[in-house]
Amino acid sequence: MLQCFHVWRHVCRIAEGKRCWFPNKDMAQLLGDLRFFTSASDVGQLGFCHAEVAFVGRSNVGKSSMLNAIAQQKQLARVSKTPGRTRLINIFVTGIDRWVVDLPGYGFASGPVAERLSWRTMIEGYLTGRKSLRLIFILVDAEVGPTKLDIQMIDWLRDMDLPYRVVATKTDRVKPSKQASQRKAVAAKLGLQSGDIAWVSAVKGAGIAEFRREVTGILES
Numbered sequence: 001m002l003q004c005f006h007v008w009r010h011v012c013r014i015a016e017g018k019r020c021w022f023p024n025k026d027m028a029q030l031l032g033d034l035r036f037f038t039s040a041s042d043v044g045q046l047g048f049c050h051a052e053v054a055f056v057g058r059s060n061v062g063k064s065s066m067l068n069a070i071a072q073q074k075q076l077a078r079v080s081k082t083p084g085r086t087r088l089i090n091i092f093v094t095g096i097d098r099w100v101v102d103l104p105g106y107g108f109a110s111g112p113v114a115e116r117l118s119w120r121t122m123i124e125g126y127l128t129g130r131k132s133l134r135l136i137f138i139l140v141d142a143e144v145g146p147t148k149l150d151i152q153m154i155d156w157l158r159d160m161d162l163p164y165r166v167v168a169t170k171t172d173r174v175k176p177s178k179q180a181s182q183r184k185a186v187a188a189k190l191g192l193q194s195g196d197i198a199w200v201s202a203v204k205g206a207g208i209a210e211f212r213r214e215v216t217g218i219l220e221s
C-alpha cells in the first residue's frame with residue numbers, strides 16, 4: 001500500500017512537469033548518497049547536470065568538514081585532499097545528476113602569481129558558466145568574521161548577480177553568550193541581517209540539520 005503511494009506521488013511529480021528521478025522516500029537520503037564523481041580544471045570539461053550547488057571559501061575555513069557533515073560521511077571530502085586535486089573543481093554527485101561542487105579554497109599565501117591567476121580564471125569561469133548552478137554557498141569563519149578576501153569574493157558575486165548565501169562555519173568557537181551578537185556582527189559586516197546567514201558547526205553539529213534541509217531542497221528542485 002505504502003509502495004503504491006510512493007509510486008503514485010512519483011508519477012504525479014513527473015506529470016506536474018518536475019523532473020524527479022527518485023521516489024519520494026529516497027529524497028531524505030539525497031545528501032547521504034553523495035559520492036565523488038570527477039575533478040576538472042576548466043568549466044568546459046563539465047557535462048550537463050540538472051541542479052548543482054557550489055561551496056567556496058578560503059582554505060581552512062571548514063569546507064571539507066562541512067561537506068562531510070551534510071553528507072553524514074566521515075571521509076567524503078578526503079578525496080579532494082589527494083595531492084593534485086586540492087586546486088581543482090571537485091564534483092560530488094547524488095541521484096542521477098544532482099551535484100555538490102567543492103571549489104578550491106582561496107587565500108593560500110605563497111602561491112606564485114601565475115597560479116593565483118589561473119585559480120581566478122578557473123573559479124570565475126565555473127561560477128559564471130553553469131546554467132544549472134542554483135546557489136553558491138560562501139563559507140566564512142564565524143569567529144574571525146569575513147576577511148578582506150571573503151568580502152572581495154562576495155562583492156564580485158553581487159556584481160555578477162550570482163545567487164549566493166553566506167554560511168558561517170566553526171560557530172562552536174564563539175562563546176555561547178556571544179553567539180547572537182557575533183552572528184549579527186558577521187552579517188552586518190556584509191550588509192546582511194542575522195537570519196540571512198546560515199550559522200553552523202560541523203564539529204558540534206549545530207545548525208547542520210537545518211542546513212542539510214536547505215541544500216536538499218535546492219537539489220530536489
Ligand SMILES: Nc1nc2c(ncn2[C@@H]2O[C@H](COP(=O)(O)OP(=O)(O)O)[C@@H](O)[C@H]2O)c(=O)[nH]1
Nearest residue numbers: 059060061062063064065170171172201202203
Ligand atoms: N572548531 C571547529 N573546527 C573545525 C570545524 N570545521 C572544521 N574545523 C577544523 O578546521 C580545519 C580546516 O578544516 P577543513 O574542513 O579541512 O577546511 P577546508 O580547507 O576549508 O576544507 C580542520 O582542522 C578542522 O578540524 C568546526 O565546525 N569547528
Ligand SMILES: [Mg+2]
Nearest residue numbers: 063064077080
Ligand atoms: Mg578542503
